[in-house]
Amino acid sequence: MNEKQRLESQQIRQGNSPDVKSETNENLNRLKKLSSDELISKYFQTTYEPPNLKKARSRRKKDVDIHYDFDIPLEMKAAGKGKKFLIRTYGCQMNEHDTEVMAGILTNMGYESTDDTNEADIILLNTCAIRENAENKVFGEIGHLKPLKLEKPDLILGVCGCMSQEESVVNRILKKHPFVDLIFGTHNIHRLPTLINEAMFGKEMVVEVWSKEGDIIENLPKVRNGKIKAWVNIMYGCDKFCTYCIVPYTRGKERSRRPEDIIQEVRHLAAQGYKEITLLGQNVNAYGKDLDIDYGLGDLMDEIHKIDIPRVRFTTSHPRDFDDRLIEVLAQGGNLLDHIHLPVQSGSSDILRVMARRYTREDYLKLVRKIREAMPNATLTTDIIVGFPNETDEQFEETMSLVEEVGFESAYTFIYSPREGTPAAKWEDNIPMQVKKARLQRLNALVNKQSAEAMKKYEGQIVKVLVEGESKKDPEVLSGYTERNKLVNFKGPKSIIGEIVEVKITNTKTWTLDGELVESVVEVN
Structure with missing residues (x-):
């Protein structure tokens, strides 16, 4: 951050006080001698340890603390009285669930929700780091909000979510967007009241990003989106480290909630009249592998099967962790729905190997056959990446043939997007964009055809x-x-x-x- 940017930031926070400029000039020479890290330390209230990728990859099994004692500090319980908040959410269902939690915390502090940026006293951007386009949208929105922040110096503008867990993103905000008041990560949402307090009464940007793994906080309030469908988080993080994916770094290691806490939440939702729940996890069918009991997603769903709630779904699965016990339980039917989202990413075993997906094309097709045998009418959907580094025409054709063989009824399809900090980002992105776009167009045409054919079967039903x-x-x-x-x-x-x-x-x-x-x-x- 240069001196002009710091001055601009202070002018916003202090209402353009004329004293700021003289103070700035007096200290300019001294400030120029400070390193970037020293500047950050001096001018920002930080608990910021940049994520260490080597440490992340060498994780060891560690006990996760589970807390049942969340409470809003007394001095912040009425901090939002007469004020409003707005949260903009980007990305996956996990981010949507995090937004529900933040909305619950803010509501318990007295704030009211609004969709109008001009009415908001707090604006939080809950961000996604999966693809470059998502990050560009967030930085574009930060730029759009700058005039509003200049107009309303007391407005608290915060950036949270997965982007905040990336060192490069935090440093970019620190240096180029000093009018942002608050940055926090995915592991410390429960600290929101304290962070808002610091942003309200401090003169500096508040940055709290933990590269350490988060604990599990059980009794966080939530404001759910509607009264019909609900997200239920059953685990956090991912340990797979696919070479293209930033999630294990932004969300941390796999941490499962205790079964009794999940079942209690589902029963509570059923009592409230919810008709559908979706069990959430970055790698949802790895649930329970970190617990000290022999208990997996199949066992959890077998218990939820007995709860009086009409529909139960889960997302997102990893084929490597989709075991026979889960298939056996899903085949019971009832409230356990047989729509299964099963990301394949590529139909080529060679590409799957360099993606570090830890299964082959043949493994995936064998799993599909098991699912079809147990649930003949199951609907399968998937995620697919085209244009991964070094993907040949022949390897892409393997993806096309797998899509046809499985008969996916829908697919989320993407052109490969390098994410800084992942192994694949260091590799040469050697496939021309026109080739990537042509492959995506062909893939989408096939997926559309299969979707239309699947839909046609419903006519008259x-x-x-x-x-x-x-x-x-x-x-x-x-x-x-x-x-x-x-x-x-x-x-x-x-x-x-x-x-x-x-x-x-x-x-x-x-x-x-x-x-x-x-x-x-x-x-x-």
Whole structure:
């Protein structure tokens, strides 16, 4: 950070006080002699230890502390009275769940939620580090918020989430965006009241990013998005270290919640009338491997199977950890849905090896056959990366043939995006962009074709739809999802929002279904 940037930052925080400039000039010569690290230490309230990738990769099994004693400090319990907050969320379901927790904490501090940046007293950007495009969006938003911060010096502007766990991102904010008030990471969301207190009453940027692993905080408040579907986090972090992925560095090692705490949360949601829950984890089917008991995701879902909640999903799976016990439990059906998201990333064993996915094409297809034998009607969806370094035309064709063989009904497809700090980022990105785009276009055409064919089979069928609300395109139309995660649009009374109803499919499209409401509401109790 240069002196001009520090001056600008102080002017914002101190309401453009005329005394700032003279103080700055007096200390300019001394400041020029300080190193970048010394500047950061002097002018920012920091608990910031840059993530150490070598240490991260050499993790050892370590006990994780579980805390049940979260409380908001007395001096902050009414800090938000008469004030409003806004959280913008980027990225995965885990980030959405983190936003629910932050919203819960802020609400318990007296703040009210708003969608209007001009009304907000606190704006938090909950960020994603998976792809470069996501980071660019966040930095663009930071730039857009600068005039508002100049206009409202008391506005607290914070950046949190996965991007905050990256050393390069934090340093970029420190040096180029000094008007940001608060930076914190993924492991210390429970510290939000204290961090806001420091941002309110301190003159410097507050930075608290822990490269150490986080603990598990059990009784955090949440403001859930709606009363129909809920996320339930069952574990944190990932130990797989795929060569392209930043998640093990930003989210830390795998840490599982205790089964009894998860089951209690699910029962509570069922009692509140929620119709669907999704069990969350960066590598959800590695659940329980770090616990001191012989207990995995299959065992957990077997217990949740007995709870009176209509629909249970889970995401995101790693094929290497998808075991026979989980397949056996899912095959029971009932509230355990057979829509399975199973990221393959590539159909080439050679590419999978350099991705460090730890399975081969043949392993993946064998797993698919096991799932199909146990659940013949299961819907499989996936994630695929094209244009990974050194991917040949032949290797890409292997991906295309695997997509056809499995018959994925949907896929999230991406052009490879190097993430700084990952092993793959050091390799030559030697595939021309036009080749990557051509491959993605061909892959998407195949996925679209398979999706349309799968949808066509629903024509004339009656399906059960969990009605989530009005269609985004037409308020006169309702929309919701089937058990196999197909979006259905149909006309009906607003009174059935939140219910599971029967809909007869009258028209099919590539990604959605149109239908007519069957008069009787499906019993869900």
